[in-house]
Amino acid sequence: MSEKGTGSAYFLEERKDTTERHTFSILVDNEPGVLARIASLFSGRGYNIESLTVSETDEERRLSRFTVVTTGTPMVLQQIRNQLDRLVPVHSVTDLTVTGQPIERELALVKVSGKGEKRIEALRLAEIFRASVVDTSTEHFVFEITGKSSKIEQFITIMRELGLVEVSRTGIAAMARGAQGLA
């Protein structure tokens, strides 16, 4: 295959457009298989998923809300939106990034084990990051931390030197700023 690509229909990904990172909120009927439907659409059409979270958010109408962070060229992002929108159980697809920087938060549980100076240092740094201790013994802490992904990543990086054992992250929950709600 040539380096520069041929511009044929088979090399669409070689367009020069730059890729962007967008956050989508998708409201769906909470029915069996809906997660597989959304996830397999991404894998089947070769779209990226950087983060995916889902939970029921409207018990009465049995609606679930997906938050998907994905990357692509503007054309691909529009495709993702349209492809999601035509799935039968999908009520609405909102590209939160188009309407302005959305609020994005993630929660992580971070287990750190160690003794002595490192243990004290871990606790001190956790306070700086406003992480709270949700489980402890004389040899470990489990911290709960929320915030932007970048903050969580920074915290994890630091804890790596202080006896990081394991990490569990929720993925991103996101919402647009302002008074308006999702359609």
Added chain:
Amino acid sequence: MARTMTGAEMVIKVLAEQGVDFIFGYPGGAVLPIYDEIFQQEKVKHVLVRQEGGAVHAAEGYARSTGKVGVVLVTSGPGATNAVTGLTDALMDSIPIVCLTGQVPTHLIGNDAFQECDTIGITRPCTKHNWLVKDVNDLARILHEAFYIAKSGRPGPVVVDIPKDVQFATGTYVSSSNTAIAHKSYRPKLKGDQPAIQHAVELMAAAKRPLFYTGGGVINSGPKASQLLRELVRQTGFPITSTLMGLGAYPASDKQWLGMLGMHGTYESNMAMHGCDLMINIGARFDDRITGRTDMFSPGSRKIHIDIDPSSINKNIKVDVPIVGDCAYVLEDMIRAWRGLASSPEKSALKGWWKQIDQWRAVNSLKYKKLDDVIMPQYALERLQAHIKDRDAYISTEVGQHQMWAAQFLKFDEPNRWLTSGGLGTMGYGLPAAIGAQIAHPKALCIDVAGDASILMNIQEMSTAVQYRLPVKVFILNNQYMGMVRQWQQLLHGNRYSESYTEALPDFVKLAEAYGGVGMRCDHPADLDDAIKAMIAVKDKPLIFDCRVAALANCFPMIPSGKAHNQMLLGEDVSAEEIDKAIGKEGKVLV
């Protein structure tokens, strides 16, 4: 008053209420309760195929030739997995299909039970939507919804998976009138955006080199869309070309018609696509067989795109005026807006454009060398066309060279007459599709234009045709090769015909007779007309016509992969070196 009945009874009741007269299927353990109900009624007639894949293609042929929903009934496990190719085919070509699959009893799901498979998981990516029904009280509602989803918006296949215990269980039936309330989340947009339509019409009025490019969406929208298309095309005086799926929406005998476009389209249609200043895409999707090289696709044109599916817009080609809506609604509004223009545009302004098109037409890109002692495949189809042109004919095809030649040489003046597997390119589609069309139109002339390789992929359906006394004609252009594979090997792989020659073909005449049909053979051009006449005269039985054609004929014109519309290869007289030069290294890696 709510009525209670078993799940199996509900299935039949819904089919009757939805106006289904024929279903295509194959029984098995997990659908026995439904088959028991079929046995005890006469409203819904069942057509027994010989393999479930044939059932879906037959339902596609039925749907495509009638505009109605095609219905399939198969059992669990292998019944469902055999249906997958047909479902994918229907998804790619937007054919409305409701496929009912049996499933093992709910308490056995997930246990690797006999003939169990994850039907919903397997068919999720190849259906518009699918359901597993776990409660008999949901069954009737889901089945009505299934019909609605299959036929509305951009049509497509749906699967309803029904466990055997749900078929036996008793529950409450709901009629379609009680479920017809607006769907919670699925609401296809039918009417186009008015300002966009107005803008489109103004662009049309100002265009110097306009072109309509229409697709299967016009046919899917229904006969009214085809009527409106004809009206708009005639009023504007613009030239029109169609995709493979769009043939018949506009009459091929009309002088504004440029023929099919795309990889094996006519020179004039592809050159017009390349040279137009305004492209009006109605119900087509800029498929890669149409666009060729995308960065050189119609470089000087503004593009209007009318499609009911928003995800078709800006998928492959960026357009200037997108209009989301049903073709019939949008065409109606466009005609109104065109009539309402302040000053009606002069048709004479297009004179230069038509003159240019006539020069391209004069190239006569479908020409081929006739031979005296060997039947050229193109000649066989020209003669076939001459004999069917005044008849009530439905043509299906398999996939390959014969399919492209049929698209080039058979002329369709009406929609729903041309049944072919466009998107998926499924060999083995044509015979069952012709059976489905013949079931729907018992008096019509239904012909499957086939290749010798494709026909063997669903040859077992001959047995179905015999059982129902269907006079389907299988017209095989027999060149003993997988012709399109061979052509690509010749053009792209140095004449190395790897596995594309079928060394042991059956005797098609004896094969037809063995099934209980009629077999015919013709290998000389001089005998062809009489043989075709004799073929058409056969009633009540399927027939295989083994038309022996030139073995190494190539399908031209052709836009090689990775090339633009104005870089077509024309005719048989191109040399091997020219072909090699034209295609280039990058093109050879493309499909």
